[in-house]
Amino acid sequence: MRVLLIEDDDRVAGALSVNLSRQQMDVDRVGSAQRALERLRTGARHDVVLLDLGLPDLDGLALCKRIRELCDVPVIMVTARTDMATRLHGLHVGADDYVTKPFDPRELVARIHAVTRRAARAVPSDAPVEEAPSSPAPTTTIAGPGGVQLDVERREVTVDGQPVALTRKEFNLLAMLARQPGIVFTRSRILAEVWDSAWIGNQRTLEVHVAAVRAKLGVAGIIETVRGVGYRYPAG
Incomplete structure (x- = not known):
């Protein structure tokens, strides 16, 4: 696995490179x-990008947006910024995950494997069911409150006809809930299906992604919280 490490601190980059190399990862490190x-x-x-936000020539959030304009490589932000506003902004501009310093290297390795697994199966899992050449692939559209329309086959979301850009995980989360409106999905089930993990440390990541989807769609009640259990897509 080839990792692009974007980190300007030599000490941090060195230690991280050693840990990743021990996991059979080829690290390509740059400092700007x-x-x-x-x-x-x-x-x-590159199979994944590890992005520090405190770079000398451009803020990492702005860089993530530019990376998204170039390619769809998975991006994990690795930073000391812990505030919710920055986390949400990072997801808005296209990050796939967000890890705060200090962190356990084992956690980072697990997250790298999770995002690369999802990226590897994204194309085949998104492909429409093969039909006879004369028949176009069906389109599955799910309606929601406030003019939300979710096209599962095309992986597109609109609100009152206007497209809304969601990251890969945000779309997968919304689609999972929308396919069964009114059904409560436990946090552990969502983590298992969207994050390929039941690790309790991902609970915070799930909450951040739910908040990001709500903020982007701007529709009240689009994802309902069932306290102590999980989340659901509104029925009817």
Whole structure:
């Protein structure tokens, strides 16, 4: 597995590179946004990007947005910023996950494997069911409150006809709930299906993603919280 590590602190980058190398990961480290964009523009293959937000030439949030304009490589933000506003902003601009410093290297490795597994199966899992050449693939559209329309086959969401950009995990989370409106999904089930993990440490990540979907759609009640249990998509 090839990792693009964007970190300007030599000490942090060195320690992280050693830990990842022990897990049979090939680390390509750069210390600035400019160098990172140069790497990605050359077409060099990377399986995941680890992105520090405190870069010397461009804020990591802005860099993540530019990375998303170039490619769909999974991005994990690795930073000391712990406030909810920054977490939500990071997800809004396209991050797949968010890990705060200090962290256990084992947690980061687990998250790397989780996001790369999802990315690897995204194409085949999203492909429409094969039919006879003369028959177009069916489109499954799910309606929601406030003018929300979810096209599961095309992986598109609109509100009152206006497209809303969701990250891969945000869409998978919303689609999972929307396919069975009114049904309560436990947190552990959502984590197992969307994050490939039942690890309790991902509970916070789930809450952040739910908040991000709600904020992006801007529709009251689009994801309902069932206290102490989980979440559901509104029925009717």
